[in-house]
Amino acid sequence: MRALFRISLAALLVCACSREEVAPVPPAAPAPGLGLWVLAEGSERTLESPEKIASLIERAVALCASDLFVQVHRAGRSWFPSTHADDAPFRALQARDPNGAQPLSDLIARAHERGLRVHAWFNCLALASNRNAPILRAVGREAVLVDSRGRS
Numbered sequence: 607m608r609a610l611f612r613i614s615l616a617a618l619l620v621c622a623c624s625r626e627e628v629a630p631v632p633p634a635a636p637a638p639g640l641g642l643w644v645l646a647e648g649s650e651r652t653l654e655s656p657e658k659i660a661s662l663i664e665r666a667v668a669l670c671a672s673d674l675f676v677q678v679h680r681a682g683r684s685w686f687p688s689t690h691a692d693d694a695p696f697r698a699l700q701a702r703d704p705n706g707a708q709p710l711s712d713l714i715a716r717a718h719e720r721g722l723r724v725h726a727w728f729n730c731l732a733l734a735s736n737r738n739a740p741i742l743r744a745v746g747r748e749a750v751l752v753d754s755r756g757r758s
Contacts, residue, residue: 639671639672640669640670640671640672640673641671641672641673641674641675642662642665642666642669642671642673642674642675643675643677643727644662644674644675644676644677644727645677645680646676646677646678646679646680646685646695647680650662652713653676653678653685653695653699653709653710653713654699654709656706656712659709659712659713659716660716662674662713663713663716663717663720663722666717666720666722667720667722671722672721672722672723673722673723673724673725674713674717674722674723674724674725675725675727676710676713676724676725676726676727677727677728677729678710678726678727678728679691679727679728679729680729681729681739682738682739682740682741682742683695683739684696685699685709685710686708686709686710687708689740690740690741690744691739691740691741692738692739692740696708696709710726
């Protein structure tokens with residue numbers, strides 16, 4: 607019986623002291639980040655000035671956000687140069703400062719400098735009251751789903 611115990615103990619020690627490498631455990635997936643929705647219109651109108659863009663970036667960093675979901679198209683209008691949408695909001699910003707940076711490009715550059723990812727949020731068929739949106743010429747009015755009051 608003692609011999610069996612000694613043999614078992616020796617085998618256990620040999621296994622325990624072996625130098626065999628153990629495969630490393632892969633790192634856990636990163637924790638999900640915080641995303642912020644940035645509206646093109648409303649109380650903030652972030653894309654309308656470099657100061658508002660800078661303020662957004664500072665708030666996002668302070669909140670430890672990782673992603674910005676930036677609305678760049680709303681009600682058939684765009685906040686970037688476009689031939690497929692009514693780019694009046696973009697043109698109005700350029701008229702105020704013809705030599706100024708493009709708001710979306712500026713926001714992306716500033717966000718990337720601070721480690722934030724930017725995702726363009728594009729409401730392509732939410733036309734609100736814009737009954738003359740250029741996309742209607744391409745797809746026709748019947749392609750747009752409306753409620754009982756005719757709103758998209």
